[in-house]
Every structure is written in structure tokens, then in C-alpha cells.
């Protein structure tokens with residue numbers, strides 16, 4: 001049960017003064033945490049953070065105010081000059097002065113009664129806004145703030161600037177946030193006192209108050225004490241909740257999976273190549289985890305084309321030897337089918353019984369797969385999200401492999417776990433994740449890395465080409481196709497609409513069709529499953545030589561003899577994605593190339609991305625550049641994980657805090673695994689505040 005102390009923060013935002021349904025809906029758009037299906041609560045407003053400030057502390061006097069500067073002036077009001085009756089195009093002017101000079105305050109479409117009340121003649125008033133010198137005369141058009149001198153404290157000298165959306169004003173948002181702050185109860189301190197002093201951390205409530213009512217720009221800076229304190233809290237909440245999940249996972253375990261090698265041997269014999277040293281090493285680590293009674297929670301990290309699938313297959317075979325079942329989950333249907341295609345021939349030779357289960361299997365096929373899984377007749381199932389469905393019951397799932405983990409959320413990772421009696425878990429990713437991010441996303445998960453690619457891979461030549469020079473490219477493509485090569489052509493990513501995405505691929509297909517006739521194919525996300533398969537099959541077997549595709553093929557598709565990758569509007573893709581796409585070629589013996597077609601003019605970031613792509617093929621370097629260019633949040637989808645975003649803003653800036661938070665979380669849980677102590681209770685509050693309710697639920701479930 002949620003501690004009642006926090007109740008005031010759990011009311012819907014629409015119960016705050018000045019927030020009706022309309023404003024409430026606008027505010028929900030700027031709330032940083034992922035709301036899922038729920039409505040925004042007062043507590044969520046605490047974490048709507050200013051990204052910068054307007055500094056109004058500059059008080060140079062009228063004569064000393066520079067053109068364009070934001071200034072605050074103490075003035076006496078001399079006289080009002082309303083526009084002539086009926087002529088609204090002339091502005092309303094108010095004249096005022098200070099010791100240094102005179103100023104005209106200008107208002108268009110003004111309400112006279114409001115202005116008279118705000119600035120009575122003869123009164124002493126504080127105004128703040130942008131100074132303009134008009135024909136050598138100081139003026140201010142629509143000051144941002146006007147306050148009687150007696151009420152001047154209401155004027156924010158350092159004004160926080162929030163993310164806004166059309167129709168939502170900063171003032172309305174700030175008023176709502178102010179109410180949320182007032183609802184924050186005084187909480188017992190959960191941070192270690194000595195650590196707090198060393199870091200000069202303010203208390204939680206003080207830190208929030210300071211960020212929302214900054215007295216100095218440093219107060220909203222990620223380097224400031226307030227921000228660092230909250231970043232630490234968020235990291236700690238994340239680490240504590242991951243540690244709880246992990247402890248729970250470990251507690252449940254206790255089944256060593258030791259194979260006798262008979263299936264694995266047959267598989268190895270069936271492989272047309274031998275494993276790289278890196279693959280052998282990773283496999284040994286995984287096997288050791290399987291054999292260990294503690295539950296495995298391991299990340300297998302390897303650049304595109306490094307050969308993760310076969311490692312997973314050999315590990316799954318071992319789990320089957322030990323008498324259990326294994327599941328391989330892929331984020332898309334195409335990928336699941338491709339895994340099946342890779343695995344099936346090998347499995348057949350080794351006597352492994354496999355099945356596929358995606359959204360597409362219906363009727364007989366599906367019933368058979370479900371029955372086989374329930375009876376234990378099927379050893380390995382390859383599938384998509386469809387595996388989470390309630391109707392899917394395993395006889396004895398002991399090992400789950402999750403491919404391209406960043407496409408799945410924490411909940412889904414847990415969901416597959418629930419299908420077995422504490423199955424071991426291996427997650428695979430091609431996105432090289434810096435250590436700081438691994439920690440953030442997984443806590444201290446064990447990591448295996450495939451640091452080398454299979455031998456015989458050739459470097460890929462990467463060129464950039466403006467779209468205007470498309471004709472040159474087409475000429476080359478005609479030659480390449482005549483020479484028997486295979487070409488991928490990826491159509492632009494259009495975020496806004498599936499429709500447009502589809503159209504761009506179809507248009508490109510139509511425009512190239514006259515040139516290539518039957519040798520060109522098309523695949524996109526809207527096609528029926530069977531049509532997609534057919535397009536992929538035709539390309540794989542060489543019936544078509546050019547495959548126009550939307551990004552459905554992005555992750556993991558394997559056509560080893562494809563040699564050219566054309567990416568249209570490459571400037572619209574992120575680095576990680578470009579790298580993934582390029583990784584689709586360069587798998588065989590023929591020299592491959594990647595053509596990044598772009599549209600001029602290029603922005604700075606896009607320019608940098610394209611040049612990084614030209615300079616390197618090293619996935620780790622690319623991931624680091626990506627981090628610099630993009631910010632960490634997106635890389636792992638942390639924004640979607642229900643996290644407010646203190647640390648998302650700049651994890652790199654907080655790397656030291658992250659390490660400390662991880663150690664701290666470990667220590668706390670080793671001393672107080674149920675969070676029963678006073679400090680533990682305070683930490684539970686923290687988990688609630690940061691939306692980590694699922695971790696608290698785990699505690700209760702025991």
C-alpha cells in the first residue's frame with residue numbers, strides 16, 4: 001500500500017487550482033514521466049523541470065540599459081496615454097522615469113482598466129522585460145512583469161523556463177507546479193549524512209524548491225547541487241529497484257542446467273564455420289551461468305554481424321540437454337522468422353524440435369505450437385511479443401533469450417520470466433551500450449562481449465552523396481546488378497506518419513521499377529506477413545536484386561551476399577540506426593559499400609553524423625558519438641521507463657554518482673533486504689515518488 005503520507009501528491013492534476021480538463025491535458029503533454037494509461041498526478045508536476053532560466057537580476061537603470069537586454073527597473077509612473085478612441089492600431093503608452101531617465105512602456109490592444117490598476121500614476125512600480133531603444137528613446141513593449149513596489153517579491157528575478165506546448169503558458173504551469181510543491185510532505189532523509197555533506201546536497205524538498213524557484217542560474221544547472229541531489233535520488237531509486245528485482249530473481253532460482261553435450265556436439269558439426277574466439281568465450285561464460293544454481297541475468301553485447309544468434313542457439317541447446325525448454329524472443333516478426341530460418345536447418349540435424357509463435361500463426365499451426373510447448377514436445381520456440389500471451393504455457397521453460405533487448409521494456413522482460421520456474425535469462429543487443437547505461441538500465445547485470453567479428457569480413461566503403469546526384473548512383477547500380485550484386489535501398493524515416501513512410505517506399509519503388517523491372521522488390525511494415533516473407537525470400541534467393549524497404553529490415557536481417565546499402569535521406573536517421581543498417585552488408589567475401597544519400601542543406605548534427613559514418617565502422621565509437629550528439633535518454637529509451645529525467649539530462653555528467661548509487665543500493669539491500677529500517681521506509685517513499693512502484697510490489701510479494 002502506498003504510504004498515506006504521499007496521498008497529497010497522488011491526486012489528479014485537475015484537482016489543482018487553475019487546472020481544468022483543458023489545461024490538464026496540455027500539462028500532460030509536458031510531463032516528463034511516461035504516464036501509460038494513467039492520468040497525471042500532482043507528484044508528476046514536481047518533475048517537470050525548467051531547462052534554463054531568464055535572468056532578471058540586471059538592474060542598470062533606464063539610461064544604462066542596453067538594447068535587447070532583459071532588465072528589471074524600479075520606476076515611478078508619470079502618466080498614461082491611451083490611444084484615441086476607436087483607433088486600436090495606436091498603442092497604449094505609459095510613461096515612467098527613474099533617476100537616470102524616462103521610459104515609454106508600450107501596449108498593443110491593451111485593457112485600460114487593467115493597466116490603470118497595475119500602474120497607478122505617481123506610484124512606485126517594478127517592471128521587467130526586454131529593453132528596446134526606439135529612435136534613441138528607451139522603450140519596453142509588453143513588459144513580462146509589472147508589480148507594485150510593495151509586492152515586488154512576487155517578481156521572479158531568476159525565472160525558470162519550462163518546456164511548454166501550444167496553449168500552455170509558463171505562468172499557468174508555474175502556478176500548478178507551485179501547488180504540487182506545497183503538497184510535498186516533509187520526508188525523513190534517506191541519504192547518508194556524511195555523503196550528503198561531502199556532496200553539499202540539499203534535502204530532497206529543498207532541492208526541488210530550489211530548482212523551481214531558482215535564486216541563481218546554477219540552481220537549474222545539471223552541475224548545481226540541487227540537480228545533482230535529485231539525479232542521485234533518481235539513480236538510487238533505479239538501482240534499488242533493479243537490485244530488488246535482481247534479488248527476487250536470484251531468490252527464486254536454484255536449478256543448475258548441466259548438459260551432456262550430445263546436442264551441442266551435433267550442432268557444432270553442422271555449422272559451416274567454426275566459432276570465433278570471442279564467441280567461444282561468451283558461450284563459456286553463458287554455460288557457466290547455466291550450470292550455476294544462481295539464476296543467470298546476462299547481457300550479450302556484440303556489434304551487428306558479430307554472430308550472436310549462433311551463441312544463443314548453442315546455449316539454448318545446452319538448456320535442452322539439461323531437460324528443459326528454451327525461448328528466443330525477437331522484437332519483430334521478420335526477425336523471428338529469420339532466426340527460425342537460421343536455426344531450423346541446424347536444429348533438424350541436431351534433433352532439436354523447434355516451433356515459431358508470432359501474431360501470424362493462427363488456427364492449426366498455432367494450436368499445434370501451443371500444445372507442443374505445453375507438453376514439452378517442443379524444445380525451442382522462436383517468437384515475438386506473442387509469447388507473452390496467457391495462452392502460452394510451457395512445460396518447463398528454463399532459459400529465455402531476448403534479442404535486441406532495447407525494444408522490450410522491463411515489464412516484458414519480467415513477463416517472459418513468469419512463464420517458467422525462474423528461467424535463466426540472456427538478453428542480446430547490437431547497440432553497444434556504455435557501461436554507465438548498462439548500469440542505469442539493468443543494474444549490475446553480467447556482461448559478455450563479442451569483441452571481434454567472424455574472419456573474412458571486409459571493410460565497408462561508405463560514401464555520402466547529395467540527392468541531386470542520384471543519377472550517378474543509378475548508373476552504378478545498373479552495373480552492379482548486371483554484375484550479380486544485391487542492393488538494399490532504405491527509404492526515409494518519416495516520424496510523423498506511417499502513411500508517408502509507406503508512400504515514400506512505394507514511390508521510390510515505382511520510380512526505379514522502369515530501370516530494373518522484375519529485379520526489384522519492395523517490403524514495408526504494412527504488407528501482410530506472407531507478402532513480406534515472399535519479398536525477403538525472393539531477395540535472399542536472388543530473384544530480385546534490389547530490395548526497397550522501410551526500416552522494417554533495420555534490425556538483424558541476414559542476407560550474406562548483399563553488397564550495397566543505399567540509405568535515402570540518411571540525414572534523418574540517428575547514428576545507431578545508420579550503423580545497424582550498414583551492418584546488413586559486408587557479410588560475405590565481396591567488397592561492400594554503403595551510400596548515404598542526403599538532402600542539402602545539412603544541419604550541424606546531421607553533418608557530424610554522416611562524417612562519423614564515413615570515418616569509422618567501430619560500433620563502440622559510433623555509440624559514444626551517438627551519445628554525445630543525442631543524449632543518453634533516447635539510446636535506451638529511458639525516457640519511456642517512467643523516470644522523471646534528472647539523470648537522463650546528462651548521465652555522463654553524473655557517472656560518478658551512478659557508481660556511488662549502485663554501491664549504495666547494494667549496501668542498503670545487503671543490510672536491509674526488505675527495506676524495513678527507517679532509512680528503508682524512506683527509500684520506499686522514494687521508489688513511489690520516482691514511479692518505481694513495481695519494485696515495492698516485489699517486496700510485498702516476498
Ligand code: ADP
Pocket residue numbers: 273274275276279302303304305306307308309310430454455556558560587
Ligand atoms: P548478429 O550478432 O548481428 O545477430 P548474426 O547472428 O545474424 O549476427 O550473424 C551474422 C552472420 O554471421 C550470419 O550469417 C552468421 O551465419 C554468420 N556467422 C556467425 N558466426 C560466424 C563465424 N564464427 N564465422 C563465420 N560466420 C559466422
Ligand code: MG
Pocket residue numbers: 308309403556
Ligand atoms: Mg541478430
